[in-house]
Amino acid sequence: MKILRYISVGVVVLLVGGFVIADTVNQEVEILVDGDMENAGVGDWNVGNVATLTKETGAVDDGTQVLRVAYNSSNTPYAYQILFTPGKTYRVTGWARGDGTYAPFMQDGAVSLQWVGTNSTSWQYFDVTGTAGHAWFQLLSTATGAGFAEFDDIMVTLYTPPIVNMEATVANFDDGDMEKAGVADWTAGGGATVSKETTNPHGGSRVLRVRGAQYSLVMQNIFTPGNIIYRVTGWVRGDGGTGQATVGGLSTAFYGTTSTDWQYFDITDTASDANILLYQYGNGGNDYAEFDDVFITEYTPPMVNDNVQLIDDGDMEDADGSPVSEWDVFQSTILTKETGWVDDGSQVLRITYDGGTSGGALQPVLEVGKSYRFTGWARGDDTNTPKIQDGMGDIIWTGDSAATWQHFDVSGTAGHANVYLQLHNGVAGYVEFDDVFVTETAPQYNNYGQLLVDGDMEVAETLGAELLVDNDMEEDGTDIFFSNKFDLTQAVNIAADSGSITGALTYACEGAEFDGTNDYVTYTVPSTLFSEKSSVSIVAEFTPDFAYDEDTFLTILDSTLSNRYLIYKGDNAGGNTLVVYLGDTTIALIPSATYSAYWKQNERNVLVISGTTGATNAWLNGTQILTNATNPWSPAAPTELHVGSNRLGTALFDGEIHAVSIYDGLLDGTDAQNIYDSVDTDDWTVGNNACLTKQLGAAESGSQVIRVAYDGTGTPNATQTILTASTRYRVTGWFKPTGGAMRAFLRHGTTVITYSTTTEEWQSFDETFTAGATTLQLAMEGAQDSAEFDDVTVKEITNDGADAWTPVNNAILSKESTNPHSGSLSMRIAYDDTGSPLARQSGIFTIGQEYRVTGWARGDGTFYPWLADGASEIWTGAISTAWQAFDVTFTAGGTTFNARSNATSAGYVEFDGVVVTRTD
Numbered sequence: 035m036k037i038l039r040y041i042s043v044g045v046v047v048l049l050v051g052g053f054v055i056a057d058t059v060n061q062e063v064e065i066l067v068d069g070d071m072e073n074a075g076v077g078d079w080n081v082g083n084v085a086t087l088t089k090e091t092g093a094v095d096d097g098t099q100v101l102r103v104a105y106n107s108s109n110t111p112y113a114y115q116i117l118f119t120p121g122k123t124y125r126v127t128g129w130a131r132g133d134g135t136y137a138p139f140m141q142d143g144a145v146s147l148q149w150v151g152t153n154s155t156s157w158q159y160f161d162v163t164g165t166a167g168h169a170w171f172q173l174l175s176t177a178t179g180a181g182f183a184e185f186d187d188i189m190v191t192l193y194t195p196p197i198v199n200m201e202a203t204v205a206n207f208d209d210g211d212m213e214k215a216g217v218a219d220w221t222a223g224g225g226a227t228v229s230k231e232t233t234n235p236h237g238g239s240r241v242l243r244v245r246g247a248q249y250s251l252v253m254q255n256i257f258t259p260g261n262i263i264y265r266v267t268g269w270v271r272g273d274g275g276t277g278q279a280t281v282g283g284l285s286t287a288f289y290g291t292t293s294t295d296w297q298y299f300d301i302t303d304t305a306s307d308a309n310i311l312l313y314q315y316g317n318g319g320n321d322y323a324e325f326d327d328v329f330i331t332e333y334t335p336p337m338v339n340d341n342v343q344l345i346d347d348g349d350m351e352d353a354d355g356s357p358v359s360e361w362d363v364f365q366s367t368i369l370t371k372e373t374g375w376v377d378d379g380s381q382v383l384r385i386t387y388d389g390g391t392s393g394g395a396l397q398p399v400l401e402v403g404k405s406y407r408f409t410g411w412a413r414g415d416d417t418n419t420p421k422i423q424d425g426m427g428d429i430i431w432t433g434d435s436a437a438t439w440q441h442f443d444v445s446g447t448a449g450h451a452n453v454y455l456q457l458h459n460g461v462a463g464y465v466e467f468d469d470v471f472v473t474e475t476a477p478q479y480n481n482y483g484q485l486l487v488d489g490d491m492e493v494a495e496t497l498g499a500e501l502l503v504d505n506d507m508e509e510d511g512t513d514i515f516f517s518n519k520f521d522l523t524q525a526v527n528i529a530a531d532s533g534s535i536t537g538a539l540t541y542a543c544e545g546a547e548f549d550g551t552n553d554y555v556t557y558t559v560p561s562t563l564f565s566e567k568s569s570v571s572i573v574a575e576f577t578p579d580f581a582y583d584e585d586t587f588l589t590i591l592d593s594t595l596s597n598r599y600l601i602y603k604g605d606n607a608g609g610n611t612l613v614v615y616l617g618d619t620t621i622a623l624i625p626s627a628t629y630s631a632y633w634k635q636n637e638r639n640v641l642v643i644s645g646t647t648g649a650t651n652a653w654l655n656g657t658q659i660l661t662n663a664t665n666p667w668s669p670a671a672p673t674e675l676h677v678g679s680n681r682l683g684t685a686l687f688d689g690e691i692h693a694v695s696i697y698d699g700l701l702d703g704t705d706a707q708n709i710y711d712s713v714d715t716d717d718w719t720v721g722n723n724a725c726l727t728k729q730l731g732a733a734e735s736g737s738q739v740i741r742v743a744y745d746g747t748g749t750p751n752a753t754q755t756i757l758t759a760s761t762r763y764r765v766t767g768w769f770k771p772t773g774g775a776m777r778a779f780l781r782h783g784t785t786v787i788t789y790s791t792t793t794e795e796w797q798s799f800d801e802t803f804t805a806g807a808t809t810l811q812l813a814m815e816g817a818q819d820s821a822e823f824d825d826v827t828v829k830e831i832t833n834d835g836a837d838a839w840t841p842v843n844n845a846i847l848s849k850e851s852t853n854p855h856s857g858s859l860s861m862r863i864a865y866d867d868t869g870s871p872l873a874r875q876s877g878i879f880t881i882g883q884e885y886r887v888t889g890w891a892r893g894d895g896t897f898y899p900w901l902a903d904g905a906s907e908i909w910t911g912a913i914s915t916a917w918q919a920f921d922v923t924f925t926a927g928g929t930t931f932n933a934r935s936n937a938t939s940a941g942y943v944e945f946d947g948v949v950v951t952r953t954d
Contacts, residue, residue: 066190085111104182112174118166128188138183143168156877165295226250236326245322257305268328277321280313365390387460394456400448403916410470420465421458425450449912487838498830522546550688554679565671569646571697579689582633587685593672617667642706653706724750743820751813757805767826778821783807845871855890855946865937872934879926889948899943904928
């Protein structure tokens with residue numbers, strides 16, 4: 035990653051109390067020779083501890099060369115230049131890496147300015163400012179045996195701290211640079227002895243020394259406590275013993291160390307005292323601390339940008355007859371407008387405790403997933419604390435209980451619609467708010483120096499070949515458009531089609547059992563069922579208990595007199611012919627000699643009749659038994675359809691009738707064969723006495739589905755042995771419960787992959803899992819009901835697309851194409867069996883370095899996404915399924931980037947468009 039080596043003018047950004055302060059820094063001049071390591075050879079570097087110094091041209095950070103410091107025969111080899119002036123402050127930046135065993139580090143010869151890396155072979159950035167105690171600048175390896183460290187793009191500059199904003203120092207503050215000869219401008223307190231010293235000042239020729247017991251101090255009366263914000267900057271140091279410097283007077287204090295090195299401070303806050311206080315904070319009776327170049331300015335925080343203000347009455351100036359009507363009350367508080375000590379204008383909003391623990395005022399003006407900026411002023415009553423947030427606590431600022439006005443300026447992504455102004459953890463009393471502005475902000479994204487691999491989540495998942503046989507449930511079937519299906523597999527299905535049962539049908543595995551004596555079904559049908567079809571196909575699925583030459587009339591279907599569509603088998607006297615009527619016309623009497631060879635007693639038969647006037651064909655179990663019958667016919671309009679009997683309720687069928695389907699248009703021989711083949715379930719193994727059938731019509735796609743029905747044993751299922759244990763798979767498809775009370779589901783072995791709801795409609799699924807068994811099962815929950823499945827695919831995940839990410843806590847990582855935020859994919863982090871599953875990239879951060887992370891995330895409605903650096907949380911989102919933007923700047927406390935879910939049970943979060951960069 036390329037780093038600018040010369041900085042003419044830069045910006046230092048300080049985040050203080052929720053708002054941002056920018057300063058101009060002085061020009062920095064490089065003082066190190068060959069810091070970019072691009073000079074030929076190592077002549078610019080001196081050898082320490084018998085190091086072997088070389089220039090390497092392999093994996094450099096930038097340019098063409100790096101400096102390698104290798105072990106020769108002495109521990110901790112190093113390269114050095116005589117560079118520093120002891121007592122001056124320097125900034126050192128650059129890149130280094132270890133060899134996997136030993137780590138790089140940088141220091142001056144006195145170890146008062148130092149950075150230590152890790153042994154990682156990844157390039158590690160460092161940025162260190164400190165006061166040199168020795169002239170030598172050293173680049174070292176921790177090697178105690180064969181090994182090395184490498185360095186590149188090292189920059190060393192004499193450090194000049196940022197000067198206070200261009201505002202003038204407060205008018206009544208004198209001698210901040212400590213250059214006056216005496217101490218007349220300072221008032222001593224706590225028994226302090228105050229003097230000016232000339233030994234090693236930070237700047238100029240003098241420093242201020244405060245000597246005495248703990249809390250001895252000097253002061254100047256310059257502050258106005260209240261809503262004025264001050265910024266105090268400068269330098270302090272201790273006496274090397276127990277003497278320690280402290281700067282007070284503002285609501286935030288600064289505590290130095292006992293070190294004699296000069297230490298920079300920068301405090302921005304409202305005043306808690308009228309005086310600027312410079313303390314000697316040591317524990318001894320005669321300790322001292324020194325102060326130099328102290329500057330104080332009044333600071334005016336930035337107001338909101340020109341975006342549209344979303345809050346109604348945010349300035350609290352509404353003076354109509356109902357001054358708090360724009361605000362809703364929550365948790366037993368009292369809202370009033372007050373005219374006392376306001377921040378601006380003439381009124382403020384007061385929230386008075388009335389029993390609510392964290393009560394307050396709200397307005398529902400936010401949209402989940404969008405980014406907002408909140409600015410304004412608030413104060414407590416010296417007991418209660420003001421707080422502002424959205425309803426999920428995702429945009430949050432908490433003040434303190436002080437009655438002085440406190441400014442807030444926070445940005446974040448909303449996880450809830452409400453803006454809450456709160457009396458936090460309230461007791462008797464109140465808090466007040468004024469000039470509250472809320473504006474929508476467009477998230478800003480990093481555009482340089484991405485550190486993550488696959489942060490855009492666009493590396494696609496790769497899958498193996500389809501593993502299920504008959505996965506689309508079509509076998510050799512053809513997609514055929516049907517218009518009506520009369521399903522006789524259960525009484526509820528007959529009733530759903532307005533069927534009326536005569537007799538007492540029983541229900542075998544695959545359909546209604548007709549006893550041949552009393553049982554039949556009568557359907558009331560619309561006259562248009564057949565009258566609008568000049569070409570029609572009828573498919574009957576049945577299992578006869580009789581042979582083709584049974585000496586009786588047996589009817590499959592019939593309809594209204596004078597509008598008959600009829601299929602029946604005749605008796606012996608009639609030659610056991612199959613009789614077909616269409617449009618109240620006798621189309622054919624198919625001789626038994628033509629069809630008997632294909633008739634299957636006690637087995638499932640599929641009879642297909644396909645006709646238009648002058649050309650009618652028929653197939654039995656895939657074999658054509660009628661070819662182009664020439665009898666002309668015209669569409670008729672029956673309003674009643676009998677199944678299992680003729681229109682008079684006689685000539686009753688003996689056996690099972692599974693379904694009768696009516697198709698628009700003509701089927702051909704290929705269709706007939708495919709339909710017959712498609713009812714086969716031989717590719718599936720029956721589990722728990724399941725009744726497995728193929729159902730024609732009403733498929734999610736195509737013309738067939740597989741149905742798993744209860745037949746006396748719990749958890750009926752259809753099974754194929756296709757999985758390998760401990761292997762990752764992706765399963766997609768559709769399922770539908772058909773009884774209304776039980777759910778359909780998939781499982782591997784006895785472990786559930788996913789459930790449907792009990793709603794009787796097609797529901798899609800798309801799940802990844804690690805196989806714990808070799809069997810995949812399509813199953814239903816329990817008694818009396820059934821479930822249907824269609825277009826199920828099972829493929830091994832040969833690459834989940836997330837190779838750049840390491841799953842932790844048994845996280846299941848997958849790339850998802852459904853509604854990504856941008857591009858075509860997002861990354862899903864799903865729970866398997868361990869809480870807080872996460873995806874990790876290691877070695878991304880250098881501890882102590884500042885980074886910025888931007889991107890998008892969303893929850894699943896139950897669990898929320900969050901980010902961490904391996905040591906602490908960076909950002910927390912909402913459980914909302916809406917995409918939520920994040921844009922966070924932080925100092926790394928760990929080296930790993932963790933995208934996480936807080937899931938403690940089945941659930942997931944998703945991330946997209948994540949960019950991580952350094953802020954230098």
